[in-house]
Amino acid sequence: MARVLFEKVTKSYGDVQVVREFNLEIADQEFLVLVGPSGCGKSTTLRMIAGLEEITSGDLFIGERRVNDIAPKDRDIAMVFQNYALYPHMTVFDNMSFALKLRRMPSAQIKRRVEEVAETLGIGELLQRKPKQLSGGQRQRVAMGRAIVRDPKVFLFDEPLSNLDAKLRVQMRVELSRLHTRLKTTMVYVTHDQVEAMTLADRIVVLNGGYIQQVGTPMELYHTPANAFVGGFIGSPSMNFFSADVASEGGRITVTGDGYHLTLGDESAAQLKAHGDLKRVMVGLRPKDISPEAVEDNFIESVVDVIEPMGGETFYYFDVGESQIVGRSEGGVSASVGEVTRFRVDVDNIHLFSEDGETRLN
C-alpha cells in the first residue's frame, strides 16, 4: 500500500500561504497529475511529499505512516526534476547507481539492476557516458532510470518533459504511460500543460492560488468543470466565456444577449432553477460546440474576425459583447472574414456558471 494522504496540509512562507487546506487521497498505483498555472503551488505540494519542503500544518501520510517529520531518504520516494539534476561529474552508470550504493547494495546486484533498467529505457549503450555527452531526451531517460532503479513506493515528477521539444515530449509522454502500466507504482506528476494532464492522469487535481479547484478524472473535468477556472484551464482550445441575461420564455429558460439566443434543455433549466432566480449567468462553451450553420434558435451571430484553417478543422474568431469567442468546424472553411455569420450552439454541452465564475450551476 503506497497511497498518499493529505490531511489539511498547508504551507506558508512567512505570512504568505502558498498551499491552503490541502485534502486529498492519492490511491495506491494511481497516476495523479497536479496541474495549474505558474506559481499556484504545484511544485511546493510535490516537494512536501518528497520531504524537501517542510509542512507548515496538517498531516501527510505515505502508506500508513505519517511522514511530516521523516527525512526524504526514509520516505521511499523517487523524484525526477525538471532540469533532470543528473550529477555532471558521474557517468550514467554512477548516476543511476548512486542511491543503491548508499544503501550498500552488493555491487554485482547493483550492476544487474542498473543494466536491466537501462535496457528497458533504451539507454543501455550510454552507461559509460557523462551527462554532458547526452541529448536532452537521453538525459530525461537517465533521470527516469535513476528513479526507477530504486524501486520506490511513490514516483514524483516535477514537469519532467518541459525541457524537451514538442515531438520528443509526445514520445516521452507515451513512454511514461507505458511505464506506469508496467510498474504499477503510485505516481504524482506536476505539469502546467493540460494536454499532459489529460493524457497521463487517472485523476487530475487542478490548483489555483494554492487552492484545489477540482479533483476528478480527465473526463469529469472536461465535461463538468466545477468552475470557470477549471473550464478554461482544461481542454484545448480553451472554453469560451461570456455573461448573459437569463429569461423565461413560454415555460422555457433562455440565455440571451446581443447577437445570441440560447434555449436551455430541460435538464440544465431545472438545475439552473434550483439555484434560485438568477438574472445573469456566465456561459461557458467549448469551440467544438460552436460551428457555422444557419439555424433558427440556439445561435450566436457575429462578424468573423479571423479564420484559421488547419486542414482537418477550421477555427473562427469573433466577438460577443466584450469577449472573444472561438468557434470550430470540421473540415474546410465555411464562412468568410468580415461577414456576419451565424453559428449553431450545441446547448446540450453548455456550461453555466455563477456570474463570478466561482460555481457551476448545471
Next chain:
Amino acid sequence: MTVRKQQSAARQAVTHAGLVMFTLMVLYPVFWVIAMAFTPQQGFSMSLLPLPTNPTFDNFIHVVSTEGSDGSWLFGRQLFNSLVISLSTTIVGIFMACTAAYAFSRFSFPGRRAGLMMFLVSQMFPGTLMLIPLYVILDALGLLNQVLGLILVYSTTSIPFCVWMLKGYFDTIPRDLEESAIIDGASPFTTFWRIILPLARPAIAVTALFSFMTAWNEFILATTFMSTETSYTLPVTLRNYVGEYSTYWGYFAAGAILVSIPVMALFFLLQKNLVGGLTAGAVKG
C-alpha cells in the same frame, strides 16, 4: 570568423606588432633577471640588451649551497620552511574555506550576512595594519620563529578571500543536485563530499593556487615574525641579498628564479582543473 579572414594583411601586421611589443614589455624585466642570474657576480653591467656575459651557474650554486653559521644546509632548511608553510596554509585555508563557504552559500543562520560582510571588510585593510597585534599575539603564544605561527597567520588572512571565491562558485551549483542527492539517501556530508566538492574543483584549484602563492611570496609578516636564520622563508633570504652596504644582484636573481619554479610547477599541475565548465550537463543543455 569569415570577417576575421578578410582583414587586410597590413592590419594584421599592425595588430601583431602591437602584441609583440606588449609581450616584450612584460618579458623584458624577466629577461633581465635571467641575464643577471647567469652573469658572474662582478661582471654585471647595465646594457640595453639583457644578455649574460660569460654565462655561468655560479650564482645558482652559491645560493643553493648556502650554509648556516653552524655549517648546516641553510638553503635546504629555508626551502623546507617555505614549502611547509605554503602547503599547510593552502590545505588548512582550503579546508576551512570550503566548509565555511558551503555554509554561507546554502544555509541560512543568524549572522550570515554580517559574517560575509565582515570577511569583506577585513580585506580592505592592508596586512601590515595587523602586524603589531599579530606580533603580540604570536609572542604570547610562543609562536615567533615558528613555522606554525606563520601558517596560522597566513591561513587566517587568506580565508576570507577564499570563502568569497568559493561561495560565489557554490552559489552557481544548482540546488537540484543536492536535493536529488538527499532523496537518493545521501547525508549532508556525503552530498558535500561526493557532489559539491567534485563539482567545485575548478574554483578550489584557483583558490588553492592563490593561497599557495600568497603564502609563498609573502615577505613583510615573515620578516617580522621570523628573526633567526633557520626560520627564514625564501623571500626573506632573497631580500637579504640586497643589503644596506652591498647588493648581490646575481644571487638575488638566481634565488628569484629558483623561488618561482614551484609556483610555475603548481600552475602546470592545476592547469587542467582551472578549466571551468565542469557543471555543464547537470541541467538542460
